Amino acid sequence: MLASVLTKGMRGIAYAALVVLLAACGLPPVGPGFYRVERGDTLNKIARDNRQSVQSIVRWNGLSNPDAIEVGQVLRVAPPARTSTSTAAATSSPPRARRPAPVAAAPDNTPTPAAVPAASISLVWPANGKVIRGFDGKDSKGIDIANAEGTPVVAAAAGKVVYAGNGLRGYGNLLIIKHNGDYLTAYAHNHALLVKEGQTVTQGQQIAQMGGTDNDRVMLHFELRYQGQSVDPARNLPPR
Numbered sequence: 230m231l232a233s234v235l236t237k238g239m240r241g242i243a244y245a246a247l248v249v250l251l252a253a254c255g256l257p258p259v260g261p262g263f264y265r266v267e268r269g270d271t272l273n274k275i276a277r278d279n280r281q282s283v284q285s286i287v288r289w290n291g292l293s294n295p296d297a298i299e300v301g302q303v304l305r306v307a308p309p310a311r312t313s314t315s316t317a318a319a320t321s322s323p324p325r326a327r328r329p330a331p332v333a334a335a336p337d338n339t340p341t342p343a344a345v346p347a348a349s350i351s352l353v354w355p356a357n358g359k360v361i362r363g364f365d366g367k368d369s370k371g372i373d374i375a376n377a378e379g380t381p382v383v384a385a386a387a388g389k390v391v392y393a394g395n396g397l398r399g400y401g402n403l404l405i406i407k408h409n410g411d412y413l414t415a416y417a418h419n420h421a422l423l424v425k426e427g428q429t430v431t432q433g434q435q436i437a438q439m440g441g442t443d444n445d446r447v448m449l450h451f452e453l454r455y456q457g458q459s460v461d462p463a464r465n466l467p468p469r
Contacts, residue, residue, distance in 0.1 A: 262307030265457075266298050279306040301457025350412045352385040352465045353433055356449045364461040371415070371452030372462055378420050378447045380439040384430040385414050385451070385462075393426045400450070401442025406430065414462075417450035418442050 259265050264275060272295045276283045287295050289305040298304070358376030362369055384406055391413070392405035400417040404424065407413050420440025430436055441447040453462040 259303050262305060264304050264306045266300055266302045266304065268300050270298070270300075272296070272298060275304065275306065281306055303456075350386055350408060350453075350465055352414075352453070352462065352467075353383065354466055354469070355385045355414070355416060355451050356380055356382050356439055358439070358449070361448065364459075364463065366459060366461070370459040371450055373448050373450050374439075375446065375448040376439055378438070378440055380449075381435045382416055382419060382437040382439055382449055384432055384434050384436050385453075385466075386412070387432045388414075388430060390424050390426050390428045390430060390436075393422050393424060395442065399443055401444060402437070402440065404436055406436075411456055413454045415450075415452040415454070417452075418444045418448060420447075 264279065266275070272283050272286060272292075276286050279286075283295060285308070286292075286304060286306060289309065292298070354374075356374050356376060357380060358374040360372055361375045362373040364370070364372055386406075386408045388406040388408035390404060391407045392403065395402050397403055400415075402417075402419040402422050404416040404419065404422060405413055406416075416437060418440055419437035419442065421438045422436070423438070424430055424436045439447060439449050444450075451462060453460050453465065
């Protein structure tokens with residue numbers, strides 16, 4: 230599997246490279262007050278460009294490690310909307326002929342919740358075989374399915390091939406399919422690729438043959454991404 234052939238540093242480089250590729254595939258723009266992390270960004274640079282302090286951005290986004298931002302990650306770079314805590318009291322008490330109390334702002338240290346898919350996607354299993362590793366969002370960004378070399382690999386959903394090649398170290402012969410503005414799937418370590426970039430594929434269509442390129446065993450490494458962020462494919466796959 231991927232973890233067994235990469236050192237921790239090289240695995241980080243490979244995942245960062247994949248995130249760059251996935252994040253570039255038609256992600257929707259972020260709203261006012263937010264920023265999507267790009268390649269080469271640091272938290273210091275983002276804070277400086279948006280005239281904010283690093284501490285404020287860390288607090289608004291609930292970041293436990295300021296050095297662990299990823300390409301494609303959406304960050305709040307403007308203070309959350311403030312509300313008055315004196316409104317309720319004003320409606321329940323008669324007016325007084327004295328200077329009104331200062332408006333108290335709501336605390337702004339509530340972490341921004343992680344992005345939750347606004348719409349689901351229905352997938353089919355990309356290959357037959359035994360699931361030998363599941364998704365954990367940290368060391369494993371997808372699931373690993375083991376079987377014999379040449380086992381058919383199929384498109385988990387209809388879409389367009391946006392990458393077909395072996396230019397990302399640690400992934401071997403890799404395919405990436407864009408399904409809509411939100412979702413992409415990735416298929417790694419293939420023995421042979423049967424489709425090309427720009428080609429439209431249907432759900433269940435064979436796109437590759439399982440292999441062990443850039444890996445120590447034959448298997449398919451399968452990833453699902455929502456707006457550039459890895460999510461657990463098992464949640465969108467039918468039970469076996």
